[in-house]
Amino acid sequence: MGPTVNGAPARSRSYDARRRQEAAEESRKRVLAQSRALFLDRGYGRTTIAAIAHAAGVSKESVYKGFGGKPGLVRAIYEQSLLGAGGPPAEERSDRAQVTVMDPRELMEQFGRFVTEISPLGSPVYLLIRDAAASGDHDMAALLRDVDDERYQRMLHNARQVLGRGFLRRGLTADEVADVMFLSTSAELYETLVLKRGWSAERFGRLVARTLAANLLPEG
Known part of the structure; x- marks a missing residue:
């Protein structure tokens, strides 16, 4: 036995x-x-x-x-959305791309593809949080502050990684790069172009890639 x-x-x-x-x-x-x-x-x-x-x-x-309760559920749904559509977490895949991709424009296109994958999952939940916060819900207002801060810190991490590769235009600071990334990947921009104007997620992702390249990469 x-x-x-x-x-x-x-x-x-x-x-x-x-x-x-x-x-x-x-x-x-x-x-x-x-x-x-x-x-x-x-x-x-x-x-x-x-x-x-x-x-x-x-x-x-x-x-x-x-x-x-409900605030914890919404946070869990939002965090689940950031993992991506399956396989290794999107954040992990992004970090890997930032240290392995050799061509700067290809890296910007990779960022666009991550946005194509994640925005349809995460943006509607972010907008739910934003609207609930605007209605006066204190728990959702606190969650909105948290997710905004966490997203900005992630963009700052990305900015420092890419600056360290020497890919970006001279004179840019990490804060400036993070601001461009933060704006370009915002749920509000997704709301305007995809939910209101009817763009596909793929078209939106391509716009993000072009926007990042135009604002961050050296000319020529």
Whole structure:
């Protein structure tokens, strides 16, 4: 007989623990998927934890336990969006491109492709946060400040990385480069061109790539 834990086979205990973890992860994915669908369809204020729990097939208590309420759910949805469409996280892939791509214009095009992938996922959630904050919700106002600061810090990281490669126009500071990146990848620009003017995400991404190249790379 194999080793036991409190009288039960250790292998069985390990298997049961893995199954519980898998079930918990599947439940989390359902909650996030249903939360995203309901928030974007109904808006922040009209979406309830009860409706999310019912749609996901879980209890309200489990949603509160896992996410702490609606603000935590929206943050989780937003952070999930930044991972990209699948595979390694988009941030990880971006960092790899910044140190391996040898041609500056190709790197700008890579940035455009990341925007094409991430903006349709993240921008609608950002706009949800912005609109809820504008309505007077203090939790969403705090979250808006957080996500703006986190996005700017990410752009500053990108700026320092690319400046370190010697790719950019002379005289640019990291803050100036980060500002161009922050503006070019904003949800507000996505809202204007894609949601209001009907551009495709691909066209939007190409514009971002051209904008970055025109403003950051040496002429010629």
